[in-house]
Structure formats: C-alpha cells, structure tokens
Amino acid sequence: MDFSWSDEQLAYKRAVVGFAQKELRNGLMERDQKAEFSRENWNKCAQFGIQGLPFPETYGGANADILTTMLTMEGLGYGCADNGLIFAINAQMWSVQMPIFKFGTELQKQKYLPGLISGQIIGAHGMSEPDSGSDAYSMRTRAEKVDRGYVLNGSKTFVTNAPVADMAVVFATVDPKRGMWGVTGFVVDMGTPGFTVSRHIDKMGLRTSPMGELIFEDCFLPEENRLGPVGAGANIFKDSMEWERACILGSHIGTMELQLERSIAYARAREQFGQPIGKFQTVANRIVDMKVRLETARLLLYKVAWLRSQGKSATMEAAMAKLYLGEAFVQSGLDAIRTFGGWGYMTEFEVERDLRDALGGVLYSGTSDIQRNIIARYLGL
Amino acid sequence: MNHETILLEYIKQELLRGRKSDLKVEDDLLSNGIIDSLGILQLVAFIEERFHIQVPDEDVVFENFQSVKVLSDYLAKF
Numbered sequence: 001m002d003f004s005w006s007d008e009q010l011a012y013k014r015a016v017v018g019f020a021q022k023e024l025r026n027g028l029m030e031r032d033q034k035a036e037f038s039r040e041n042w043n044k045c046a047q048f049g050i051q052g053l054p055f056p057e058t059y060g061g062a063n064a065d066i067l068t069t070m071l072t073m074e075g076l077g078y079g080c081a082d083n084g085l086i087f088a089i090n091a092q093m094w095s096v097q098m099p100i101f102k103f104g105t106e107l108q109k110q111k112y113l114p115g116l117i118s119g120q121i122i123g124a125h126g127m128s129e130p131d132s133g134s135d136a137y138s139m140r141t142r143a144e145k146v147d148r149g150y151v152l153n154g155s156k157t158f159v160t161n162a163p164v165a166d167m168a169v170v171f172a173t174v175d176p177k178r179g180m181w182g183v184t185g186f187v188v189d190m191g192t193p194g195f196t197v198s199r200h201i202d203k204m205g206l207r208t209s210p211m212g213e214l215i216f217e218d219c220f221l222p223e224e225n226r227l228g229p230v231g232a233g234a235n236i237f238k239d240s241m242e243w244e245r246a247c248i249l250g251s252h253i254g255t256m257e258l259q260l261e262r263s264i265a266y267a268r269a270r271e272q273f274g275q276p277i278g279k280f281q282t283v284a285n286r287i288v289d290m291k292v293r294l295e296t297a298r299l300l301l302y303k304v305a306w307l308r309s310q311g312k313s314a315t316m317e318a319a320m321a322k323l324y325l326g327e328a329f330v331q332s333g334l335d336a337i338r339t340f341g342g343w344g345y346m347t348e349f350e351v352e353r354d355l356r357d358a359l360g361g362v363l364y365s366g367t368s369d370i371q372r373n374i375i376a377r378y379l380g381l
Numbered sequence: 382m383n384h385e386t387i388l389l390e391y392i393k394q395e396l397l398r399g400r401k402s403d404l405k406v407e408d409d410l411l412s413n414g415i416i417d418s419l420g421i422l423q424l425v426a427f428i429e430e431r432f433h434i435q436v437p438d439e440d441v442v443f444e445n446f447q448s449v450k451v452l453s454d455y456l457a458k459f
Contacts, residue, residue: 102438103438103439137418177412178411178412178443179411179414179418180417180418180421181411181442181443228439229439229442230442231442231443231444232438232439232441232442234418234441235438235439235441235442236438236439238422238438239438311435312429313422313425313426313429313430315422315423315426373419374419377419377423378423380395
C-alpha cells in the first residue's frame, strides 16, 4: 500500500494553490453577495488548464489521470475560496465534457470539447426536473422520435451554468413506460428554436455559480445531436455522477484543510481568560475532531479515486465518500464558526460562507439520504 | 456453470431475495420492475467480478439486459 504522491503531482498541486490564491480571490465577498459569476476567473482557470486536465491533448487537455485531477481539485479547494466557481467548473467537466468525451461521436467531440476546455464556451447539464429529483428517471421531459431526429418537450431545473451556457447536455425519455431504459442523452446549442433558458435561480450558498432552468417547447434536434445510444442515458448520467462526486469532493478536502489551518491559527492567537482559547479543552477537542474528520474523509476519497484508476467498480465506496464528505464539510464549517465565535458569524471574516456553500453538498449529485440507500442495498439490507 | 445459471442464481438470491423464486431465464427483468436502477449497478459489478467482463457503459441498455437469456447471449460475445 503506497499513499505517497509523486514529486510532479505535488509540484502541480502547489502550482494550483499558488495560482488560485493569486488569481481567484479578487472581490469574492462582493460577488457572493450579488450572486455574481466571474467569467474572467472561469477563463483564467481554463487558461491554467483546469477544465482540460483529464482530457486528451487532441482536444486541448492535459491527459492527467483521475488521482492527479482529484489532487488538483484539492489544491483548488484550498487556494480558491470561491466554492461556487469550483462547483460550476466541476459541473461542466464531469457532466458535460466527460459524457461527450466518453459517449459522443467524433463530430460532437470536435465541435464542443476544444471550446469547453479553452473557456471559449460554457456548458450546462440538465437532468433534475420540477417533479423528479432523487427519482431522476421518472422524468417528464419527452423526446419524441420523428423523421431525422427528435422533438423535445419539457423542462429542467437546478441547472448549474444555465444562465451563462452556450450549450447543454440534457436527458429526456423516448418512452416513459420504459423508466430508466427510456432515458436518452442529447446535446443542444443555445439559440436552437424551441430551447430557452428561464430565470436565474437565487440560492443560499455557492452563490457565485449561476443556476437556471431549461425549457423545451417543440424543440427539434437532429439525430446527430443524440448523445450515445437510445436508452443509455441513465448509465451516461451515472458515469457523470461518479466522476463529479470524486472530484468535487476533492475540493471539499482542500477547503476543510484550510478551515482547519485557520481555526488552529485563530485558537492560538485569540486570548480569553488570560490564555489562548486553544488551551481550553473544549476548543482544542473540537479542532482535533476537525483534523480526524479531514483525514478519514481524505482516505475514503482516495480509495474511490484509486479504485476508479484501476478500472474497478466503486459504487458503494463512492456513495460512502459522498455521504461522509458531504456531511463532514458541513460539520467542519460549523466547527470553524464555533471556533471563531461571533467573528465567525460575520460575513467579513469569510468563515460563514463555507458553511452556506457546504450545505449544498448534502443535496447535489445525490442527497445524503440517497447515498445511504445505495450503501444499505450493497450491504444486502 | 454457464452464464445463464450463474446470473439466474445471483438475481434470485441477491437482488430478489426470495421475492420471485420461480424466475425464468426468459422473464422480462426490466419492464416488470424485477430489477431497478440500483440493481442494474449491482448486476454489472457482479458480472465484472465473476466473469471478468468489463461491460461498456454504452452497452448497458434495455436490449442487452431485458432478460437473463438476453444478457447471457450478450455476454457470450466477449
């Protein structure tokens, strides 16, 4: 068993941390308040090579393996502080770029991947609907087969990047009676007749990541816009979620590490009753719990990434990692606020934002409840 | 044991757990809700582990998983 990273991987992580600290922290508090997306920072990430990291050089990527990619996300989480930007980038990488790369035709790859990787265009991913969240395959958006293509009708909600997207990967059913076996993927460009983006959806955390709804009204898509085989949409979606879970969780690790370091520094510097607050066992023990939680979370996540790198199935392990890290990130945010006391509750101290951002993690990419269902099933319950 | 027998036993014991002990190789696993989406993931993982066959994601479609017989025929191609 070897837990060490190569010098090259660690050097790249350090470079990512340095880049993020220097380039991505500008005006974050104000953008968070205004729920403002930074296209400028998005492009900086693309130029640095984040969006293209695990994709082949042919499409402008760097051909990195999953472990290196996850470590990069960890560095980004540590250095960036803009969890919304990281979330938006991950949403595109794993739910738009990866399905196109793995299931798309060469024409689709050539058309979209170079632009998505370079930052020239932005992609969104439409799965959730007003009436189907966790029960995703009961979707109502319909793709009716017609001559030379499909006609889509329906709507998608909670779509990250929708208000700024140039294209989207969406899922619709060709036959509701088939359940998951009718779900089929499509790529659709903004400006396609019958396809519109509705209102910007405001939210509690991850406020710098834009979110909206996609509406399809008799939207004709030619056959060449279908992504993968008819009925393979559920499995395409599952594959995206496994990638997304591994990598977005990597950034959680980075942020939790920063929360821990800031909490330690504050507990050593802040004095009450004539001594640093870290000398009080109640405070010290809370920070110890943050450390233990961080390290156990890291081990769970690294195991998932390792299994994936070996080409092994990791459904239960990924569910355990998603469940544990999602909940651990929330707890870490609460512990940091408690350590900082009243100052931690104040926006200007930039501690409370992480907690607001973390709460989304127990909901997106499969709620904690759904992860528990998956684990229970694998345990034979 | 051939693919059919092994798959039939696995589905009966691990996925159905006695709910349908008279499952036949021709029975429709999907339209009748015998196996749900999570069950498919378990089945694919089992196939990988037991038969050392990596099922490509794009092959996890109705046409290849509709029944034990159909699935066995599909796996015979590897």
